[in-house]
Amino acid sequence: MVPTLNNMSNQAFQTLKELPTPLNESQCVLHEHEILICGGYRQRVCYSYHTLKNEYKFVCEYPSHIEVNGHCVLKLVDNNKDNNQITLLSFGGHKYFKKHTLVMKYVSVWSNILDISNKSNEFNNHNKWTPFTDNDNHPVIIGRDNDEYRGVRSVIGGRNNNLLFITYIPNNISIFDLNTFQFIKHHTLPTQGLISYHCFVSNSENGQGQEMMKTNKQNYQMLLFKETTGLSIEYDEDNNTFQFHQLPVCDDIAPFYRYAYVCINDIVLFFGGCNWSYSVISKSVHKYSIRENRWMTFKNTLLSPLYNRVAVLSEEDNYIHIIGGENDKHESVTAHMKTKVREWDPSQLVIIYLFILMKHK
Template identity: 65%
Template sequence: MSNQTFQSLKELPTPLFLPQCVLHKHEILICGDYKRSACYSYHILKNEYKFVCNYPRHVKLEGHCVVKLIDNNNNNNEDSNQVTLLSFGGAFKHTLVMKYVSVWSNTLDISNKSNELNNDNQWTPFTDNHNNPIIIGRSRDEYNGVRAVISGSNNHLLFITYLKNNISVFDLNIFQFIRHDRLPTDNWIWDHCFVSNPKNRQGQGIIKTNQEQNEQNCQMLLFCKNVGLSIKYDKDKNIFQFRKLFVCDNIAPFSNYAYMCINDVILFFGGWNGRVDGIDVSTSVHKYSIRENKWMTFKNTLPIPLFNCVAILSKEDNYLHIVGGVNNKRKALLTHMRTKMRIWDVSHLSKYEIKFIVEYWVRTLKIKLGWIDNFDQIIIKYIFSKYTKLKYILSFFFLEISFDDAKMTKKDSFQFFFLRSRRVNKKMEYKLYILLYLLCNQVAFYYNVDLIIFFFLQSQIKNEMGFASIKIMHMQHRLMNENN
């Protein structure tokens, strides 16, 4: 099964141990690894590698970190042919930047000399507005295995987590640290998972104030072995708030895993128990749901035990790439493989796949099966217990369901006529419609289905099940507000 789940790609040009990778359009930029200074670009569509540059000779790489800087003045930052990378940290600290211009450009050969003059595709010192060199990290800070994310209202705050249990905030606008703090754990934190919390960023359609947006942009999550933390930074007060998160027993012994945060979930691939004697390297794949604070261990596994690898998601084709890593014999590998994201997260199903699934529901639900009244309560209670947001929204419309007179009533005594049909005696069809309507809402809210598909399904239901009138305009209006 694992062989079907993961597809091998062209081998890496060199074995990679603790590589640092950044996605840029159709390229995965590989920016050195443990004691190897070579940088490469992997073209996702061509399945080919090209050499970019080496780190300067005086730079020794051992547990460094590379992040992509975001230019707020460039509205088309994602479409730009160039990107600025920041490399810092490691056991032997360095702070460098690279203005990367795609090595796959047709005009690159002509402009090679120009690139050299402009320092493109070269690591150069990180400087302030007066061209003074800036070093990120104090002399006493241990940055081996450091992790960082960029956040803040203007993408100007660099949050850094590092040994032993430290967190710092570096302001990229003023080139200074503005906060140092301790994480609420005595465990060592390194080569760990550290991501921005994507909560409420997509598909919620809720208008937020600037203050709420700033607060939202400074929420992070950290996992390392049995430590799980939700981290919130208050920019105005310049303080951190920490909340401990549950970590399942299956992943608690491990760190050094590949990880990827997308939508509402974090995926973890492989991992190492941190021991040289009695080494244990995992093949497992785990999923953590941020919204539900729940863990899941998949039956599908990596084809080999793996740690110190990197996970990168290609947004164009929804493939997740696993790059490099070390096996259970502590050997660095040339491995590069990919897997379909929809295997691990159903929100990445295509619109065609979702449409196919729901059409299957329609065909299945049209089968005339026997029905008892208890089925109504079982179905609705199950959906409400599993999807609390759906319960909140639908509770606006009804508290009780009466299929005899085809109406739904609200607690405060007024009646909202949700369904009305000439087929009042066919209770079976009302029950089927209610179930299907709830399922469609479930898909629309939790799998980000385009509203066009959602309304298409509603029209199909009306046509195929013969309802004369269905009053759903209020719900449609609410759905559109939620998705704008």
Template identity: 55%
Template sequence: MTSFQTLPSLPMSLHNTQCVAYKREILVCGGHDKKKCYSYHTIKNQYKEICSYPNDVKLQGHCVVKRVDENNPNEITLLSFGGSENKKKHTLVMKYVSVWEEDPNNIEKIKQANQWNPFTNNDNQPILIGRDKDYHRGVRAVIGGSNNHLLFITYSPKNIDVFNLNTFQYIKHDTLPTSDFIFLHCFVLKTMNGLERVKTNIKKNEILLFCKKTGLSIEYDEDNNTFQFHRLPVCNAIALFYCYAYVYINDFILFFGGWNGNLLSNKIISKSVHKYSIKEKTWITFEHTLPISLKDCFGILNEDNTYIHIIGGSSDKDIVSTHMKTNVIGWMDEKEIVEVIRKERKEDDGIGIKSLESNDKNMNVGNDNEESKEEEKEKEIIAYVIINEKKKTIKMKELTFKELMIQCYNNLEEEDFEKMTKEKLKMEIIDIKNGKIIESNEDIIKILKDNEPLFKINWISFKIESELNKKIIKNGLVIMININEYDDDNNNISNDYINNYRILFEKKLNYTLIYNEKLKMNKEDIKEYLIEIIINKKLRKNIYKYDCLIIIISGYINYQKNILITSNGNFISIYDHIFSLFQSFQYFPKLYIIDCCYIDNYVINIPNNIRIKKQQQQLNNDFVIVWSILKKIN
């Protein structure tokens, strides 16, 4: 179960803050109309004040990015900028040295370093990022380029700039292809991935942007100084929102909370958590949520990429001082965990991702280091696991099933991963003492009361598992989509079969069956119908405890493209716009029945070159699709 751990509250209520990770610290750099900056120590769980922004600086949706000096990794430079159109903007830099430094010889160095100063060029002349006409309130920026010298800036209403930090000049401006007002949005550099090495000398940068219903992959060619824009899918569950916290890690982006931009009775502040897979281009809406509804909060990974921190924000009524964290692993599936570990093992130069075990190998030696090592040792639980007849030691830092899985995966060999992929095997953990399969946190807690417990890894195939595990469905939900009437009356279809489904599912099986009474539907009608079901039946949290989902689609189809033809002759993707809405059923059995007619001469508005992506649903071999296609003879 994924949960959030409450940490000591911020020194003040704060929203629209900007944060930067630095070793064991998270630097909190002001917020909306708040000038003070703090360092939060992730081991000590304490805050220390760093400094304040100058009195004449007004912070409202500013942006802070981090530059690291490769020659001096103990010192970083923060760049802060922002401001509204035709109003005073700021561009400041701070050389940061840890305020937790206990060496008396460095005290004076800290005082000199940790102050916001004007951003200047090589001639010591002040440089301002943001022209008079630029609206930099709610701006977002990332640093990229072949030498980490380019600042990519996106800001309202739909602008993107490239600023060269070495020459102190703008080198490119373009307009984003969107109808949305880009503001307080998600903006991440793909090569900046928290679990991958930042690659230099690459002349092409890929940046991802999400805001409301806009999803964009932005490619910048450094040699030709050109942009290319590609649209990305955005799921309906998040398409209304912006002002969310977001974190990019290991080929996916997590989104926390958000706001629909409305006020009073139409205002919605979300507590949902969504995940976008960059590789698969698919979305998941998690059952687990934030403890409270939040907007204008900030999400950031700690330095060793084990925890996500959610800092500040606004609830429905107040600006909050909330600070919480959640384990990264809790938001990953087995496939993603395996991928992380495989990437980790390929790193042989000490620069790549840090171990998910938080062993802090790259930290400087010092008092903090020794202190944290002692704390880590105290928290470790020693256990043993037999893998392929070899007994190995594992050190667990948490009494959770996820942690046990991670440690077992860490001890697999490369051949094991290859075997899992080729033979479609799944890992099963057995307690040697009683032969019981470990499946939950409760199992772990009971077993780890023993001194140094012993586990064994069994390999089971997905096929065997599906044959052995049979489930009786008692509370199924059946949703019918029936399009039987068309603008062209010659193509109308009989709807006699509806009663047959009602007899089967309602009377025989006692399932909940929902069907549309309006038999003439266009694309928007279908979307509204499905969203209304999701809301009325409270499917996001599955309040009514449905244990199975059955979707029956009836009408004309183009089965080569997997699309349903609507009453007005247009179309809707069966996978992208119907099946993908029900992510809350991702771990439940699903039956999709496509009960449709097909005729050769039905003319619909489908361009020949259309590419409709069949979304890869986040399912575990737990769905069946039944196609029943009859050809209509005219």
């Protein structure tokens, strides 16, 4: 039987256990065999999903006074190298309401470390959102009063992984130093449309695209896409300057934003999305090749049209997880699926083949 488009889609995507709660605009961070799912639009709940067990566990909720609305969550680089815990940073919010900036010291809810440590109170302040504070323990809010951080996107870079690059409405990029707790630069992006709920990744060698690739000396590269906008952003840390280069955007993806995206080696994958008026919801999958500066629209599609989803790469098994979102009826969904990287990046087949070849020599 020749596979139809739907059959091909079913082959490309594997449906996983549904989310405990419908979520859209969620943020996810990978930690070993866990995907930490941190809230969503007006949803404060946070879960850990275990990629091997296909199960969820409750972690915590955002504080009740926090309105989660187009926020951003990243994993901070921990110089202590404590494998038992990671630190998450969550920030964002509407400019007419109080923004939030919180951190969570996370210890796996799947391990027995928490049970053992309960006797010593060692991890009493873990697995909960607490205020982000400076060296004097004063609360720090990232963002100026008039900064609109709904749909904000951010990556971490710098020679010491201490610089937070923030892109936000209407066409702004700012750099916040996580060591000094101060902004060191504000700049206007050379874009025509508003920047929000967009794709913003570092051009990096790692799968998640959070730690930036150095081009020479202390230059770092980032990519930004939204609707017809495509930008290559290069930052010179020594001189604190930006350089921008326009990138092409293919006609098929140009109407859309609010897509799930993930950067893997030298490609960026885009899943779904919607147009500005929400009248067209996409189920297409697109690929941008950084090296070739070329776009591709795949015949394989998502199982259904969705937007406001989040994608995250599980590097252990080379699967991309696509979580939550809204359907074409604008309802939040509990959907969770995964797809193999090699479905979309043929170079992974070569890597796997070479690995097997070397293993059997």
